[in-house]
Amino acid sequence: MKVVFLGTSGSMPTPERGSSAIALIRGREVILFDCGEGAQRQMVAAHIGITRPKKIMVTHLHGDHVLGIPGLLQSMTLQGREDPLDIYGPVGTAAYVQAFTSTLGGPGFKVTIYEVQGPGVVYDSKEYRIEAVRADHSMEAWSYALVEYPRPGRFHPERARSLGVPEGFLWKRLQDGGGVDAGGRVVHPSEVMEPPRPGRKVVYSGDTRPSEGLAELAEGADLLIHEATFDEILVERAV
Ligand SMILES: [Zn+2]
Numbered sequence: 001m002k003v004v005f006l007g008t009s010g011s012m013p014t015p016e017r018g019s020s021a022i023a024l025i026r027g028r029e030v031i032l033f034d035c036g037e038g039a040q041r042q043m044v045a046a047h048i049g050i051t052r053p054k055k056i057m058v059t060h061l062h063g064d065h066v067l068g069i070p071g072l073l074q075s076m077t078l079q080g081r082e083d084p085l086d087i088y089g090p091v092g093t094a095a096y097v098q099a100f101t102s103t104l105g106g107p108g109f110k111v112t113i114y115e116v117q118g119p120g121v122v123y124d125s126k127e128y129r130i131e132a133v134r135a136d137h138s139m140e141a142w143s144y145a146l147v148e149y150p151r152p153g154r155f156h157p158e159r160a161r162s163l164g165v166p167e168g169f170l171w172k173r174l175q176d177g178g179g180v181d182a183g184g185r186v187v188h189p190s191e192v193m194e195p196p197r198p199g200r201k202v203v204y205s206g207d208t209r210p211s212e213g214l215a216e217l218a219e220g221a222d223l224l225i226h227e228a229t230f231d232e233i234l235v236e237r238a239v
Contacts, residue, residue: 001026001200003223006042010207010229011064018042019064022225023053024146024202026128032056033144033204033225039068040075051081055123057130058089059206060141061096070100077108084110088122088130090140091115116142119213127151128199133217135208143206143214145221148199152177159192 002025007018019036023043030052032039043050050072058066069087076085085107087093094113101107116122116132123130128148135141155175157167164182165171174193179186203218205211205226218224230238 001202003202003225004046004048006039006046007036009064010227013038019067020206020227021065021068022204023048026146029054031146034059034065034206035068035072036064037067037071040072051076051079051083054083054085056085056087056089057144057204058087058093059135059143059204060090060137060139061092062139062207065206066096069097070104073101073107073111074104081107081109084112086112086114086123088114088116088132090142091117092140131217133213134211135206135214136211137207137209141206141208143204143208143211143217145201145203145217147201150196150199153194153196155193160187163187163191165192 004023004025006021006023007013009017009019013019018038020034021036021039021042022033023046024031024033025048030048032053032055035056035058040050056069087097093115097111097113114122119133120131121129122132126149128146131145131147132142135143152175155171157171160171160174161167165174165180165187170180173180174187174189177189179188201221202223203221203225205214205224207227207229208214
């Protein structure tokens, strides 16, 4: 897993920093957390193919977190993307996407919007789930956690071969946790696989004041990405 900070500047981009956007690269999958202005240019600079993201997780609809989406979708279309794209975000995300696609022209691929209706699991698969909790911001905003399920341990083909299990569907059965018959003797997964590896947890706050819900969400996280626009010196302005 690799996390690339495409933009970390609050409110406005600076010469050194783009608006909020984070790319989480997990195996072959790229998930964007927010997509501020200039995110696609930063993706090019970071050698992340701009057509790769399958999901965009939007924390909230402040411009500095979402103004990169129209440009990114247009470039994806220009590059001939056909894969569907899922965008998760607060209520209003669908209207926002509708507003720019209806005026600029729709993307050449299917875009599905999932508006987060409440805290809890917003996406689930065999490999991981994404949970949302309310952030404490000046508009509806969500913090997200990507929580991986335990991953199977490493498979050792040479051990399987030496125990008389030929390559093919029997290997798959071992990898899926089942025992297989190899010439009258049962070979167990533990003989050819290492123990399962614990899943990882990455949490992204988006803009927020200190939040109890986020603290709970972040418990046990391997990585917490937390915004920090105002420190103690700026407390009056922050309030
Ligand atoms: Zn904001």
